[in-house]
Amino acid sequence: MSDIAKREFDALAVDGSNYLTWTTDVEIKLDSMGLDHTIVQPEGGKDERTKPDKAKALHFLRHHLHPDLKSEYMTERDPLVLWQSLKERFSQQRSIVLLRAQQDWITLRFQDFKSVAAYNSALHRIVTKMRLCGQKITDADMIEKTLSTFHPGNIVLQQQYRNSKYTKYSELSEVLSVAEQQNEVLMNNHSVRPTGSMAVPEAHANVAESSRNNKRGRGKGKWKWKRGAIFEGNGKGKPKGRTEPKKEKGDHSREEQGECYRCGAKGHWFRKCRTPRHLVDLYQQSKKGKGQHESHFTTEPEAQERDDMNVDGSGEDVRMDENENNLLDDIDVFGDLQ
Structure with missing residues (x-):
C-alpha cells in the first residue's frame, strides 16, 4: 500500500x-x-x-x-x-473538449508562431484532444495543415516541401527545425558584422602586444640606462637624462625670467651685464643699506676691482683671463640649476 x-x-x-x-x-x-x-x-x-x-x-x-x-x-x-x-x-466532457479542439484546429496557423517548437507543441496538444474524443487525425492532415498555413512570403519554400512528398509529419517537422536553426545562425552572423564592413580586431590584442614589447625591453639594459641617465654627466654637472630644450633664435623668455646678480636688472645674466659701473655701485650700496644679501653671492673688493677692469665706460667687454672665465662659467651653471 x-x-x-x-x-x-x-x-x-x-x-x-x-x-x-x-x-x-x-x-x-x-x-x-x-x-x-x-x-x-x-x-x-x-x-x-x-x-x-x-x-x-x-x-x-x-x-x-x-x-x-x-x-x-x-x-x-x-x-x-x-x-x-x-x-x-x-x-459529456468529451463533446465539450471536442468542440474546443476543433475550433483550435481551424484557427491554427504555422505563420502565427515564432518557432517550430512552439507550433509543434500547439499542434500535438490539439490533435491529442481530438483523438481522445474519438476523432481521427492522420499525418497527412497534419502535413497539409502545416504547409497550407505558411506565410505568403515563403511560397517557394512551401512548394519545395510539397514536392518532397513527406508521408510522416515527424519528417517535415525535422526539416523545418533544421532550416530554422540554419536561418538563425545566418542572421546572427550578418548582424555581428554588416556587409562591406571591416572585421573587428581581436579583443585585448593591443594589450597583449604591448606586454610582449615590455617583456622584450626588460633585462640588464634597463638598469644600465637608468644609471647612465642619472649619474653620468655631460661635462657641466648636468645628467644626460635632463637635456634642456633647444632655444630658438630670438627666444629670450628664459633670460627675461632671470635677474642679474650684479645690477639687479632683469633680461640678462651676470656675464652679459653691460650696466655702467656707477649704476652697479648704487645698486650694491642700496642692497647693503637694506641689510639684504643676494643668495649664494658675495661681493668682495677683489671682485669689484676685476669688474672695474672688465667693464669700461663705453660698455665694451674687455677680455678676461682663463681663471675668471672658469669662475663665471661655474656661477652661470649654478644659476641655471636654480
Missing part, C-alpha cells in the same frame, strides 16, 4: 474538466499494478476479482479524487461501480 500513498498525477476536478486525462492516467497506472481488471465489466457474469485487488484499486481511485468528490462517493465500495459512476457523470 505504500506505493500508492503518494499521488501519481493530479486528482479529478470537481467539474470534471480534466476527466479525459485523468481516466487515461488511471488506466495506465492500474495496468502497471496488475489491477486493470478491477474496473472492467466481468465477461460471462463471473467475477474473478479478489477482495484485496478490489480494495487496492478502490483506495487508488479515491486517493486521486478531489476531496469534495471523495465525500460524495463515500458509500461506494466497489472500484468498478465508482468508475462507472464517474464515467456517467463526466462523459
